[in-house]
Amino acid sequence: MWYLNMNAVVAMAGMALVLALTRWWPSNKRILLLAFNLCFLLLFSERLFVFYLVYSLLNYAAFLFLCRVSSWRKGWFIALIVLNVxxxxxxxxxxxGLFENPLFHAILLLGLVYNVLKVIDALYFAYFFGKDARAPLLDYVNYILFIPTFTSGPILRFRNFMADTKEPYKLTAGQAEDSVKRIILGMFKKIVVVFWMTAVFDHMKDGDLHTFESVFLMMWFYALIFFDFSGYSDIAIGFGRLMGYNIPENFKKPFQSPTLTQFWRNWHATLGDWFRDHIFMFFSRKAPSKVTAAGLSILIMVLIGLWHGFTWLYFLYGLYHGIVMALENLLGKSTVNKKKVSRAYFFARCALTQLIVTFSVIVYSGKEETVFKIYRGLFNWPW
Structure with missing residues (x-):
């Protein structure tokens, strides 16, 4: 969201420059980053600033409590997660619109579905490592409010962010060049490619749809959301690295995924990894059986679907992906080693995976009438 506002882009570029000029100060990327995060939110929205200040302080108190509490640890751990969810x-x-309150404003939801995952990751760390997990308030608030990844990820891990925080600010000329190129690439995707592709999509979906038009729109929209979200990730990774933090990759050649299980390790990788790691860690610390893995796959994908939105379309989307992944687990087909199979078999599996994804990805359009119209068009033969 920030990256379509030039004032926000200039502010982040300015912050990166300030950090580079103050690299002699050991605490520059901790203290200056906190000031930047807070000032950025305050100038963007006073309501959002107050909400996230309270939200961060309450969760930091919960984090410290879980680090220190010795009795009923698991109960407290579950309760704190439930409260956040x-x-x-x-x-x-x-x-x-199911509830109404004059204090509510839609701006409060900005980035919240991403930030609650970071809060829960910190609670996991506190639960499993106890007093050794403690972190200063300054670093915890920076972790929650880190502006480059605030609205749409990639999702930061608490352990990795705290490790980066302890390192002094270092940025070589080569790293700066790579980061700037990454930001420019992301901007091109977001501002040029996505804008044009969205115009084409909107124009076509408003007309009469037949089988070929619906198939085209499904493929087109799939490419559109890839450029949109990968473009955002490129910009976030570039600015994050300019500010001295290693932001994880979110897209790892997803179109070369031979199974749906591997697809979700490569597409929006930080989200898939987060749900897989935390759900498996909670329900099955040991290597699960095929049946258990299949059941957890359905649970994880349903949760990912509902994480995107509380609609039955997103629920069905998650269930659909979960069932396919469950079948892959039960049949022992959840991974394909490219080196051990023929090229023809590998790319045939990749094509099948992309077909499975393409059929469902239109759900991300967010509008039921659009989704239904395109699906109906599949059965509207032009002859």
Missing amino acids: AGVCSLRFFEM
């Missing part, structure tokens, strides 16, 4: 769900219900 319930809070996000409540705000979404307000957005949907």
